[in-house]
Amino acid sequence: MRRFTAHVESLSLSPTGQTVLRLLTSEQNTPRPGQAFLALLPGRTEVARSVLLPVECSPNGFSCERPIDRAWRQGDDLDLLGPIGTGFRPPVNSRRWLVLSVDTGIAAMLPLIQTARERRASVSLWASTIPRGLPPDVELATNLRTSLAWADFLAVSSTAAGLTGLRSLLSLEADEHIAMEAQALVVTDMPCGFGACMACGVRSRRGWKLACQDGPVFPLEGLTW
C-alpha cells in the first residue's frame, strides 16, 4: 500500500444518479476489480478517509462513486492510500460467472463484469437493485439456485452484516458448501487503513480478519456466513 495523489479530472453522473469521479494518478498499475482506496482532500480537516471502490479502471487511474458526504470537485487533488488488497481473482478457466450484490449496489462489481467480458466469460448478475446502463450481454439472474448450479465462479459484494443473509439468499442448507471458487468483497469503513483501529473486522472461520489487511476481497469459504 502506498500514499499518493489522485487528480479529479472530471465528474459525471452514473445511470443510478450517483456522482462519479474520474481520478488520474501517477500509479503504473491498473487497479484490479475489488481493490479499494482510502481518500481525503488534504488541508480540509476531513475527519476520516473515505473508502473508494473503482467502478472503472484504466492504466492511469480509475473512476469511482463520490462518497455522499464529500464535496470533492473537478481539479481537486486527493490524498489516497492504496491499493488495498489484491482484488478478485477469478479462476483462469472459469467461463460462467455469477455476480451477486447482497446489500451494496453493484457499482463496485462493474470492473469485474468488464473483466469477464474481456475473458469472454458469461455473466449472470443478481442484485437487489438493478441499475440502468448495464452491458447488454449481462444476464439478470432470477433464480439464484439455478444460477448457482450454472456458474463456475461466484463473486459476491456485501457488507459484513449482509453476509449473514447470504446462505438464505442462495437457498443453501446450513452445512451445504458452494462447489466452485467463490470470493466476497466485504464493503466496510476502514478508518485507519493499516490494521490498527480494528474497525473493519470480518468474522472468518479462523477468527477475525481485517478488511484493510486481509481483504476487502476474501475467499468466501474462509468467512463465517
Place this chain on the structure above:
Amino acid sequence: MLEDDRSGSRWQPFMLTNGKRDLAIDPPWTNAGGTLGFSTEAGSLIDLSRLGAFISNPISLHRRQPAGGTRTVATPGGFLLHTGLPNAGLRTIISRHRHRWAGLPCPIILHLISREADELTRMAEMLELVDEVAGIELGLEEDDPAIVAKLVGATAARELPVLARLPFGARPATAEAALEAGAAGISFGPPRGAVPGPKGIPLQGRLYGPAVFPLALEAMTAMVNAGLSAPIMGSGGVYRRSDLQAMLDAGASGVQLDSVLWTEPELVLGG
C-alpha cells in the same frame, strides 16, 4: 522552554517517573492507545521517530474478540468508533511484536486494560521481563477514586512507570487517587457518546474528530487547574499543530494524538 526548529512550536520534554525508572517523553507528544496498532502496523505511513513514545493498542491478559455489528458512524465533525478493543492477549502480543519493538525509534508504552487488580499485577510482572517496554498506560473506565486507586496500585507497585488513562471528564479527585496509588502521570481516554442505532437501541462508542477538541481542551484545563503534582497529557480532537500548541499552552505536559494519525499526520507532526 525549548523551540522546535521544524514548526516553531514551544515545548519541552517531560518525565514519567515512579522512583524506580524514569521515562522521558521527548518530544512531549505520543499517539493515543488504539491508533497505531501494536508495533509497526503504520509501516512507512507515519514516522515514529517524531513521537515521544509509541503507545500500543489496548491489551488484555486474555484474547478479546471484536465487537459485532456497526463499528463506525459519522457524526458532525467526527465519528463514533466501537471496536470492543480486540487483541490477542498479552502473552501472544509480546511473542509477536517484541522483536519489532526493539527496532522502533521511540520508547514503547503498552496500554493495558483490565477491571481486575490481580490481572493487572500479573501483566505488570510479565512486562518486567520484557526489556523493550519502557512504560505502561493503564486504561481506566471508572471515575471512582477507590477503584482507580486499587487498579493503579496493582500495576504501579511493579517496576515500570504507569500513565493512568482516566475516562474523559474524570474528576480531579480520581486523578489524585491515581497519583497517590503510584501513577507517574495522567492521560485521558476519548469521550464516549451514542448515536441512534438499529431497532432503536443507541450505538455507543468512542468519539473522535475535530468536534471533540473544545471539550478535550476544557477537560484537560480543569485537571491542570486542580494543581496535580504530576504530568498531564491532553488528548482529543487534535487535528492541527495549533491544537497541539493550545493544549501545551494551557498547561498540558504532553499531548496524545488520535485519529489525525489516520488522515494527515503531517499537519501535527510536520514533515
